[in-house]
Amino acid sequence: MAPALPSVRSIGIVLHDFPLGGTERIALRLARAWIERGIAVTIFVGEDRGPLRDLVPGGARLVPADPPVPRERRSRESLGAAAAAFFMQHPVDGVFVPGNFHWEIVPALARIPDRPAVVAQISSPLRMGPRGWLGQLAFERRMRRLLRNADAVIAMGALHKAQADSIMGRAMTTTIPLPALDDERPARPASGKTILAAGRLIHQKGFDLLIDAFDQLDDPEARLVIAGSGPEEPELARRIAARNLEDRITLAGFVPDLASLLDDARLFVMASRFEGYGAVIVEALGAGRPVVATASTPAVEDVLGDPECGTVVPVEDIGALRTAMVAWLDRPAPDPHRLAGVVDAYRIGSGAEAYLEVFRRALAARHETA
Secondary structure (H helix, E strand, O other): OOOOOOOOOEEEEEEOOOOOHHHHHHHHHHHHHHHOOOOOEEEEEEEOOOHHHHHHOOOEEEEEEEOOOOOOOOOHHHHHHHHHHHHHHOOOOOEEOOOHHHHHHHHHHHHHOOOEEEEEEEHHHHOHHHHHHHHHHHHHHHHHHOOOOOOOEEEEOOHHHHHHHHOOOOOOOOOOOOOOOOOOOOOOOOOOOOOEOOOOOHHHHHHHHHHHHHHOOOOOEEEEEEEEOOOHHHHHHHHHOOOOOOOOEEEOOOOOHHHHHHHHHOOEOOOOOOOOEEEEEEHHHHHHEEEEEEEEOOHHHHHOOOOOOOOEEEOOOOOHHHHHHHHHOOOOOOOOHHHHHOOHHHHHHHHHHHHHHHHHHHHHHHHHOO
């Protein structure tokens, strides 16, 4: 019989701050789930500010760096040093490093004497054509340098796992579907013809393309709601006004929880030029809403392979966006429970347990080599 794995009683999470990011949202969702399971969670932040600050779960110990570590050049290295100093004085069993953005903090954590198990997450593609071969080579070198002393790496899909293990030169990656969904949220039948989109209002997200595609819909009942805030908001508002669409397109601003907007929607659209994982696709399917998405993220391969769940269109193809939206609005709304069932593996309960298992195995391996 294999020996029992060590228990995990405490976990630290390091975040730079609380921006509008899917990585940070998932980290806070995991923190809540771990607390519900009796784990002591400490969230160490460079600055205690940002729009997701209200999502910090009750029961978490929130520790801002003193002095604060604002975002600037090389600030993640400073954040790593501050976090390492804190966890040396206040030990935890493991530290979770959420997403590629935070990888720079791993080397400092790995230097803690009798250190915690350090688990890093992959949140965006590891191999990207736009980097070019020289940029890709530099990225892989950096990844090996930053993560070589991590105890484990978590990928969101099989492709990321294979790429990570290849880059690192050893099998150190575990695949865990993105824990983007609550355990118990009923999927409600859809009605009306409201299209929902959400994200930071920046060029990457393609909201300009979506507005142009929506302008070509010959359906006076269709409505578009765009949830999010960002620097492109004035330009998008001008674009809407120039097309006389103010009565059909709503810029809803930042919305901390999309649940009510998804309940009112018939269809979710992601028109991004490029994405990390695109957790919002999983969230939309979990609410029982079909998705039209550009081929900008690995999520389309993971969850949109079934044509009953949605449609994948080429990046920056306004005509394809329009055609796909028309097709979904013209057909009966699909069974929301069937769509939600497709992403059951992305529920927070199973995800939180899977992450804890990675920490347990990392601690066991550390004890074996001690």
